[in-house]
Amino acid sequence: MCGIIGYKGQRNASEVVLNGLKALEYRGYDSWGIASLSSELDVVKDIGKIGKWMIEDIDLSKSSLAIGHTRWATHGGVTTENAHPHYSLDKRFAIVQNGIVENYQDLKKELVQKGYNFKSETDTEVIAYIIQEELKDKELIEGFRSAFSRLKGRNAVVLIDSVSGKIIGARNGSPLILGVGDGEYILASDASPIVKYTKDVVFMQDNDVVVLNDSYHIINSVTGEEIDREVSHVSWDIKQAQKGDYPHFMIKEIMEQRTTVADSIAQEKDAVMEIANALNGAFGTYAVGCGTAAKVCLAATYAFSSITHKHINFSLGSEFPSYHHFLTDKSLLLVVSQSGETADTLEAIEVMKKRNGKVVSLVNVMGSSIMRQSDYALLNNVGPEKSVCSTKATTAQLAQCILLAYAAADKYDEGMNLLKDASNKLNLMLNDQFCNSIKKLACKIVDWESMYVLGRGLNYSIALEASIKIQEVSYIHAEGFAGGELKHGPIALIDKGTPCIVFVANDDVKEEILGNAMEVKARGGYIIGVSPEDNSIFDFWIKVPDVGDASPIVNIVPIQLLAYYLAVEKGCDVDMPRNLAKSVTVK
Ligand code: F6R
Numbered sequence: 001m002c003g004i005i006g007y008k009g010q011r012n013a014s015e016v017v018l019n020g021l022k023a024l025e026y027r028g029y030d031s032w033g034i035a036s037l038s039s040e041l042d043v044v045k046d047i048g049k050i051g052k053w054m055i056e057d058i059d060l061s062k063s064s065l066a067i068g069h070t071r072w073a074t075h076g077g078v079t080t081e082n083a084h085p086h087y088s089l090d091k092r093f094a095i096v097q098n099g100i101v102e103n104y105q106d107l108k109k110e111l112v113q114k115g116y117n118f119k120s121e122t123d124t125e126v127i128a129y130i131i132q133e134e135l136k137d138k139e140l141i142e143g144f145r146s147a148f149s150r151l152k153g154r155n156a157v158v159l160i161d162s163v164s165g166k167i168i169g170a171r172n173g174s175p176l177i178l179g180v181g182d183g184e185y186i187l188a189s190d191a192s193p194i195v196k197y198t199k200d201v202v203f204m205q206d207n208d209v210v211v212l213n214d215s216y217h218i219i220n221s222v223t224g225e226e227i228d229r230e231v232s233h234v235s236w237d238i239k240q241a242q243k244g245d246y247p248h249f250m251i252k253e254i255m256e257q258r259t260t261v262a263d264s265i266a267q268e269k270d271a272v273m274e275i276a277n278a279l280n281g282a283f284g285t286y287a288v289g290c291g292t293a294a295k296v297c298l299a300a301t302y303a304f305s306s307i308t309h310k311h312i313n314f315s316l317g318s319e320f321p322s323y324h325h326f327l328t329d330k331s332l333l334l335v336v337s338q339s340g341e342t343a344d345t346l347e348a349i350e351v352m353k354k355r356n357g358k359v360v361s362l363v364n365v366m367g368s369s370i371m372r373q374s375d376y377a378l379l380n381n382v383g384p385e386k387s388v389c390s391t392k393a394t395t396a397q398l399a400q401c402i403l404l405a406y407a408a409a410d411k412y413d414e415g416m417n418l419l420k421d422a423s424n425k426l427n428l429m430l431n432d433q434f435c436n437s438i439k440k441l442a443c444k445i446v447d448w449e450s451m452y453v454l455g456r457g458l459n460y461s462i463a464l465e466a467s468i469k470i471q472e473v474s475y476i477h478a479e480g481f482a483g484g485e486l487k488h489g490p491i492a493l494i495d496k497g498t499p500c501i502v503f504v505a506n507d508d509v510k511e512e513i514l515g516n517a518m519e520v521k522a523r524g525g526y527i528i529g530v531s532p533e534d535n536s537i538f539d540f541w542i543k544v545p546d547v548g549d550a551s552p553i554v555n556i557v558p559i560q561l562l563a564y565y566l567a568v569e570k571g572c573d574v575d576m577p578r579n580l581a582k583s584v585t586v587k
Contacts (some may be wrong), residue, residue: 001585002098003027004084004176005193006067006158006167008212009184013066015055016186020193021068023241025050026249026386027098027189028072028581031083034058035094036066041162043094045083049576065167065212067160069096072581075104076121085160086125088132089116092162095131097124098189099155099174100586107150127157144168145209145221154343154585158187167212170221171204174585175341175369178202178210180231185212190339190365190583191234192241192384199236202229203367232367240383248574250387250473250567254560257392258430260382261423261553264396265403265416267378275360275376276407279304282332282358285312288320288348289336290584292390292468293397296336296362298461299552300401306458307405307415307549317344318587321351331357336401338385338393339583340368347587349373362400364393387575388582389473391560394465395553399423402550422550426557429545438558441528441540442565446474451499452490453480453559454520456513459503462552466501466559472577474566483509483516496524501559502538504531505551530555 003024007016014036021032032053033045038061046053050070060066069084076082085094101107104123107130112118116129130150134143140161148157154173161168169176169187179186179194179201186194187210194201204210207221208229218227246252279285287297294316301314312334315323320333333352337345340363349359349370363371364380371377380396399419406415445451451470455463463480470478481490483502494500502517504510517527517537529538532546544554567574 001028001072001581001583003070003189004068004096004098004156004158005189006160006169006187006212007184008065008167009181010064011184012055013063014058014060017066017068018050018053018055018058020186020188021050021070023193024189025070026388026576026582028070029576030073030078031071031080032069033083033085034060034066034068035085035160036060036063037160037162037165038063041091041094041160043085043087045080045085047078047080047083065160065165067094067096067158067167074100074586075123081120082122084124086120086122086128088128090132093131093159095124095128095157095159097127097155097157098585100153101126101151101155102153103151127151131159140164140166141168141209141211141219142224144170145219145224148172148209148221156189165213168209169204170209172206172221173343173346173369176204177367178204178216180216185216187212191236192386195234195236195241196238199234200231201234201367202231203372204229205372234366236384241386248387250389250391250564250574253385253387253392254557254564255430256382257395257557258427260392261395261399261426262420263381264399265419266381269412271378272403272407273412275378276404278332278358278360278376279310279334279404279408283330284326284328285332285334286315286320286323287312287334287336288315288317288345290317290342290344292394292465293336293338293342293345295461295465295468296394296397296401297334298464299398299458300334300405302458302461303402303405303549304408307402308409310408315348317342317348320348324351324355327352327355327357329356331355333357333359335359335361335370335374336397337361337370338364338380338390340365340370341583341585343585343587345370346373362397364396388577388580389469389563394556398553399550418548418550422547422553425545425547426554429554430557435561438542438561439565442562442569445499445526446566446569448476448499450477450493451501452493453478453501454483454486454513454516455480455503456483456509457507458549458552459505459555462503462555465556469560469563470566472580473563473574474570474572475578476566483513486516486519491519491523494520494523494525498525499528500525501528501530503555504529504535505555506532506546507551530558
């Protein structure tokens with residue numbers, strides 16, 4: 001949610017920042033902007049996506065330092081005035097921000113009283129002027145620290161200063177990573193714009209302020225003390241963050257699931273067992289995530305019930321604080337998050353930590369806030385997920401939850417064998433013929449305004465997940481239901497020909513879900529069965545392999561493909577759907 005970047009080094013800084021913003025664009029694409037320092041501090045900004053812009057078309061001189069921003073609008077509409085960077089009033093410096101300043105109204109009132117005239121509706125402009133006020137009687141770094149400490153909420157800020165020629169960055173709750181190259185430094189919201197130049201990074205921590213000059217140094221924003229942070233090595237490859245021959249990241253990432261499920265379970269057995277033991281030892285476990293990750297959490301509750309015979313609770317990240325009454329130091333949070341930066345999920349962790357409970361996380365981004373705040377973490381191991389719509393991280397997380405359920409039932413090897421088999425079968429399933437058949441289905445149903453998805457048991461959560469996939473990329477209204485719920489209301493929505501996807505796994509709810517499919521068919525619904533076996537109820541059969549408890553993994557993939565082809569058929573912007581952004585760092 002918003003991407004920020006800053007570069008200082010021997011390359012053309014504006015070009016590095018422009019290319020970096022293209023890599024970060026999936027985090028927000030309402031508007032973009034760059035500030036670069038040559039003879040003076042220049043700012044260029046515009047609304048819309050940065051994707052097509054080339055350095056030659058941007059009116060900025062060559063320079064060795066620049067900062068940039070790609071925006072997902074929160075405070076103020078999508079206008080050039082609201083686009084970042086924002087200058088200080090005296091134009092000495094400019095800043096970019098990712099996050100929300102929760103106390104911005106109070107700060108703004110104070111600044112207005114002091115005579116500041118606001119040009120935008122953003123909370124970012126407030127930060128610029130608060131810093132300017134502090135600089136009246138303080139040096140740059142002290143003034144910056146002091147202003148940053150006044151901001152409430154989760155924020156990351158990068159500033160470019162025309163007087164000292166320094167770039168300063170700080171984080172508190174929103175991500176910021178420093179890439180350490182050979183005489184060059186790059187600050188960014190995530191590693192994707194950095195890996196092109198260096199794989200050595202410092203994962204900045206809350207209240208860290210980094211100053212980039214000829215070298216870099218990190219200090220604590222509150223105390224001003226120097227901090228020595230470890231330099232880590234990121235394994236992600238630049239190619240993994242590029243589309244290659246695929247037209248979209250989404251289809252690339254769907255196809256990568258031929259191998260990523262296997263990668264996700266390639267973990268140290270001891271690490272998995274340690275988490276399994278923590279789960280077994282906990283009294284009150286809550287699986288928590290948002291959006292798609294929440295659907296994985298819901299699936300985990302069923303997997304633990306049937307495989308481990310253990311009850312775990314489910315909560316959306318944003319709702320979890322309401323459960324705080326039940327938390328103790330024996331409670332455990334099982335957190336699922338691709339980005340590792342989702343604000344609602346982070347808040348759930350904070351709530352749990354206040355009660356001294358433990359946190360286990362399944363995350364994709366190494367060094368992310370959620371990973372760092374966890375007592376135990378498993379990396380999803382799927383490489384960067386660039387499409388806003390989550391696909392390969394989802395199946396990796398499902399596989400990890402199922403593995404943990406088996407491990408907690410003391411059946412680690414059985415779980416591994418099951419998941420390896422599912423991964424092999426998924427690899428075989430994802431062939432051209434399979435994709436073409438889903439494409440044909442998409443062409444057949446694309447004009448429907450609404451579609452429904454049914455599942456039961458372990459695949460109820462997959463029905464919910466399938467509906468999110470269709471909604472977010474194709475903008476078709478899709479809703480997932482538990483098969484048994486249909487007759488309590490939603491069946492009234494079924495009309496002649498209404499597409500209805502039904503997950504029919506070879507499990508103990510097979511007969512019931514087929515019965516629910518029959519109820520829809522009897523009302524004229526068009527039944528798309530996702531199942532290892534055909535059935536006369538199905539109007540269209542999507543054949544998936546029979547993989548037992550791993551059925552959610554193979555069941556969601558064809559619907560990811562269906563959502564993709566529906567979106568392509570409708571001409572939607574598949575990788576950057578309207579109103580959305582990857583990594584939701586605001587509450
Ligand atoms: C949907 C999607 C979102 C995310 C949600 C949580 O395709 O990607 O619903 O799943 O915003 O994000 P993470 O997993 O990064 O915590």
